[in-house]
Amino acid sequence: MHRTLEPADLHHEGSTRKSGRRQSRRRRIRRRTTDLRAPVLRILGSGSSGNLALIDLPGDSTPRQLVVDLGLGPRTTRSRLATIDRPFDPQRVVAALVTHADQDHLRPSWRHTLTCHRWRVHSPPSHHAGLVRLGVPGAGIHAISDHGRETEVTPGVRVTAVIAPHDDHGTAIYRITIERKDTAPIVLGWATDLGRVTPAVESLLEGCDVIAIESNYDPELQADAPRPPFLKRRITGGHGHLSNREAMEAVRRLADRYEPSAIALLHLSRDCNHPDLVRRLWESECPRLAGRLHIAHATSPLPPIELEPGRSTETASPPPAAIPETLWT
Numbered sequence: 001m002h003r004t005l006e007p008a009d010l011h012h013e014g015s016t017r018k019s020g021r022r023q024s025r026r027r028r029i030r031r032r033t034t035d036l037r038a039p040v041l042r043i044l045g046s047g048s049s050g051n052l053a054l055i056d057l058p059g060d061s062t063p064r065q066l067v068v069d070l071g072l073g074p075r076t077t078r079s080r081l082a083t084i085d086r087p088f089d090p091q092r093v094v095a096a097l098v099t100h101a102d103q104d105h106l107r108p109s110w111r112h113t114l115t116c117h118r119w120r121v122h123s124p125p126s127h128h129a130g131l132v133r134l135g136v137p138g139a140g141i142h143a144i145s146d147h148g149r150e151t152e153v154t155p156g157v158r159v160t161a162v163i164a165p166h167d168d169h170g171t172a173i174y175r176i177t178i179e180r181k182d183t184a185p186i187v188l189g190w191a192t193d194l195g196r197v198t199p200a201v202e203s204l205l206e207g208c209d210v211i212a213i214e215s216n217y218d219p220e221l222q223a224d225a226p227r228p229p230f231l232k233r234r235i236t237g238g239h240g241h242l243s244n245r246e247a248m249e250a251v252r253r254l255a256d257r258y259e260p261s262a263i264a265l266l267h268l269s270r271d272c273n274h275p276d277l278v279r280r281l282w283e284s285e286c287p288r289l290a291g292r293l294h295i296a297h298a299t300s301p302l303p304p305i306e307l308e309p310g311r312s313t314e315t316a317s318p319p320p321a322a323i324p325e326t327l328w329t
Contacts, residue, residue: 039178039186039307044080045072046266047298051105058180067096068190073109080301090117094154098123099192100171101130111135122153124161124172164194164201165239175204186307192266195239197250205254209310212264216241221272244278252286261308264294
């Protein structure tokens with residue numbers, strides 16, 4: 001912990017040399033610290049080839065980051081951050097959230113980093129065996145309740161989760177509450193790789209300031225794609241992925257009570273979707289929110305999204321989300 005330098009320090013005993021050294025030291029201190037007022041979301045990639053996002057956490061101490069999914073390997077993560085002139089420092093990562101144990105959300109190549117830097121990897125207990133299988137050290141795995149109970153994953157960051165239908169073991173949907181100094185917290189909702197928006201998911205996402213939700217496929221492109229019928233059924237049958245319209249309608253329902261300041265659309269299919277199709281749908285059927293869209297790419301990072309408060313569309317603020325006991329209905 002560095003002591004705070006007072007102006008008098010810079011002129012003590014009239015020494016210009018000491019003053020220069022102290023000024024240089026003060027500049028170094030400033031580079032090592034931050035005074036970030038709002039969290040910043042950096043989606044480095046989202047799609048079947050890999051998913052990873054970083055959240056720069058607010059504070060006036062050493063920079064801290066939260067990772068959501070580890071589906072891009074360490075080298076890819078570094079190279080994508082380099083394209084936006086951002087270094088990657090594993091020591092800044094205070095926790096990682098993993099939605100489910102598929103390799104496009106958790107690469108085994110993270111094992112060395114997880115071991116050396118002792119990252120805390122959080123997920124619901126039903127996914128822990130899968131995390132170990134993909135190389136996460138058992139000692140680094142920490143449970144998040146999948147029944148709507150809040151867990152503090154690092155000071156100033158609380159996470160609530162429910163399980164949504166996706167393949168055999170489901171996927172974790174996260175409500176991430178980030179404290180800010182002298183003002184209200186910011187709430188980010190994260191929902192990807194889910195077959196449908198259940199009442200539990202919708203309740204969890206209610207009142208979020210920013211919503212990140214998958215918009216995987218266009219139904220017509222999916223129907224016409226040269227894919228085997230079993231794969232199409234898996235994707236569209238309620239235990240696979242959300243269509244563009246399903247994602248839009250879910251966000252529109254949520255925005256009827258509380259409008260998010262930003263909407264990030266995740267996990268677009270490479271073969272059965274296109275950003276232009278997504279944007280046209282929103283501009284045609286949900287124009288009031290279309291200007292807030294950030295459509296994630298599979299192979300390049302999005303510009304940073306500053307996480308700002310949403311806006312209540314009712315006279316009273318929305319009540320805290322009540323999580324139904326039956327999660328997949």
